Every structure is written in structure tokens, then in C-alpha cells.
Amino acid sequence: MPHPQAGIIPAPSPNALFLILRVLNPPTNGRAVAKALTGVPALVEKVGAVDPRAKLVGTVGVGSPLWDVISPNKRPSGLHPFTAIESGSLRAPSTGGDVLLHVLSKRHDLNFELAMRLRAQLGDMVEVMDEVHGFQYLDSRDLTGFIDGTENPSGAKDRTQVALIGDEDKSFAGGSYVFTQRYVHNLKKWATVPTAEQEKAIGRKKKDSTELSAKAKPPTAHISRVVMEENGEELEIVRHSFPYGTVSEAGLFFIAYSKTLDIPEKMLGRMLGASGDGLHDHLMDYTQAVSGATFFAPSLEVLKTLAAR
Numbered sequence: 001m002p003h004p005q006a007g008i009i010p011a012p013s014p015n016a017l018f019l020i021l022r023v024l025n026p027p028t029n030g031r032a033v034a035k036a037l038t039g040v041p042a043l044v045e046k047v048g049a050v051d052p053r054a055k056l057v058g059t060v061g062v063g064s065p066l067w068d069v070i071s072p073n074k075r076p077s078g079l080h081p082f083t084a085i086e087s088g089s090l091r092a093p094s095t096g097g098d099v100l101l102h103v104l105s106k107r108h109d110l111n112f113e114l115a116m117r118l119r120a121q122l123g124d125m126v127e128v129m130d131e132v133h134g135f136q137y138l139d140s141r142d143l144t145g146f147i148d149g150t151e152n153p154s155g156a157k158d159r160t161q162v163a164l165i166g167d168e169d170k171s172f173a174g175g176s177y178v179f180t181q182r183y184v185h186n187l188k189k190w191a192t193v194p195t196a197e198q199e200k201a202i203g204r205k206k207k208d209s210t211e212l213s214a215k216a217k218p219p220t221a222h223i224s225r226v227v228m229e230e231n232g233e234e235l236e237i238v239r240h241s242f243p244y245g246t247v248s249e250a251g252l253f254f255i256a257y258s259k260t261l262d263i264p265e266k267m268l269g270r271m272l273g274a275s276g277d278g279l280h281d282h283l284m285d286y287t288q289a290v291s292g293a294t295f296f297a298p299s300l301e302v303l304k305t306l307a308a309r
């Protein structure tokens, strides 16, 4: 099996950096950008050598429009731009992007160094669409105060099975589809909600993430909306989301890796009340997505050939 990029399977480190870039004039610059991306694993190694204990890893994702330029005939079969969702007063915008850099380590300065070096290499071929510096908050909580990640697949075997493409698309095996959204929380409104009500919006206890009983957990709880089965099997994603922000604006950078984009898209449809059962995720009443994009993070082997396809 080809090798996945380094940041997908391991459990996250305490600091993350997310960079989303747009390629300017893709017919002219697309291939040169792709060439620079092939050098990211070596760049990670170089910057990471400063302090191997920081465990710096970087993962590169390529958006649908850039695949169209660098490899129009041989592209991941399930990659498409994210289609915005609007449902009543809820919406998930599609903002897109050509390149995603997802950096993780124990040292924020090394994450930043890596991002700065890639940014410098790409020069005026790209513009920065979004840059998010994520931090582990308390014992891995979202800024709503709830533990995030309790039911994330754990262990390399499970995470590999959920996140990586296998024989179903052989040319892209070892790669992974990526779905990202930046959420801005309304923490002021959330703070007015009693803990028992907050727990009903999430479906878990705030203190220790215990799941509410079937009787106590409303069908509009976050976890009621995202837990889905198809043909008797639970649909799963590997989440690498991080809290981010300042005292003025803060939220969650949501990122999921999966074998297919259908899974996070279906979950989101149910969250926003767009799945036809008239229900929406009550957590969405306290937060707003301000970006939405899809990418494909190729295996290390495919990444190497990105500029020569």
C-alpha cells in the first residue's frame, strides 16, 4: 500500500496550523505550485530537524480546480468542489481553495516556520485565503467547553480504514479526501445557555463526555445528527479539528479525512436540516461556518509525481 502523508493517521499534537491558498493564474502557475508541493515532505524534515521531539508533520491537500490544471485526465474519482448548503436560516458557504497545508507539532514556532517557508517559495503565484493557528484547549475541548474527539476513530488500524483510499481507486490508494470548514462560535450566546441545555445540544455530558441516555438525548443533538448508518455500517470520518481564535473572534477549524467526501457532506446536510426530516443540529444555533472547502491529500508516492502528470 502506498504511504499516506504524515499528518493523517497519528493522533494530533497540541498545535496546528492550517493554510488555505488560491493559485493565481492557474494555467501559468499551476504546475510550478505543484512542483513546490512535491518538496513539502523534505521541507518538513528540514524544519523538523531543529527539534525532533516536537514531531513536526505536514500534510498537503490539492483542491479540485488545481487538479483540473495539473492532472485533468488522472484525478481522484470522488473529488469535487464543496457545494454550499442553505437551509432555512442555516448555511454552510463554499469558499474553496487550491492548496491546503495542515501542519501539526508540539511547537507553534516550528509550525509557523514551515508555513512561512512554503509561503516564501510560492511567492506571488498564490494568495492566502485563510490562515488558522489552532491550539489544544484544556483537555482537548472545543471552545464550547465540550470534549471534542471522544468518538474519533483511534489506533492506526481503524484510522487507516476510515481515512485512506484502498483498492476502490487503485491509482490513488493511500490518499484521503479532506473536508474543511472554519466555524466562528457565538460564545456570548452559548454562555447564556444552562449546562443541561448545552448537553442536549451536543448529546453528551459537559464534564466527561458521557453520552446522554437514549431517552435524554434529543434527535436534534449534534451527535444524533452525525451518527449515521448505511447498510448496517456506521459512516465514519477521522477528525483533526482544532479550536482557534482571539478574544474577539474564536471557534473551531473543522477538518475531516475520509475515504469519500459523501460522508462528511451527508453529516453536514443532517446538521443543517437539509436532509428532509425537518430537524437540524441545535449546536448550529450557536456557531456559523464562514468557509468550506474540499481537497485531496495524495499518498506520498502520488505527491512526488504531482508536477509531472
Ligand code: HEM
Pocket (backbone or CB within 6 Å): 142, 144, 146, 147, 148, 149, 150, 151, 152, 181, 183, 202, 204, 209, 222, 223, 226, 227, 237, 252, 254, 256, 264, 265, 267, 268, 287
Ligand atoms: C462547530 C462545529 C463543531 C463542533 C463544535 C463539534 C463538536 C463535537 C463534539 C463536542 C462532539 C462529541 C465528542 C466526540 O465524539 O468527538 C462531536 C462529535 C462528532 N462530530 Fe462534531 N462538531 C462540529 C462540527 C462537525 C461537523 C461539521 C461534522 C461532520 C461533517 C462533525 C462530525 C462529528 C462526528 C462524526 C462526531 C462523532 C459522533 C459519534 O460517533 O458519537 N462535527 N463533535
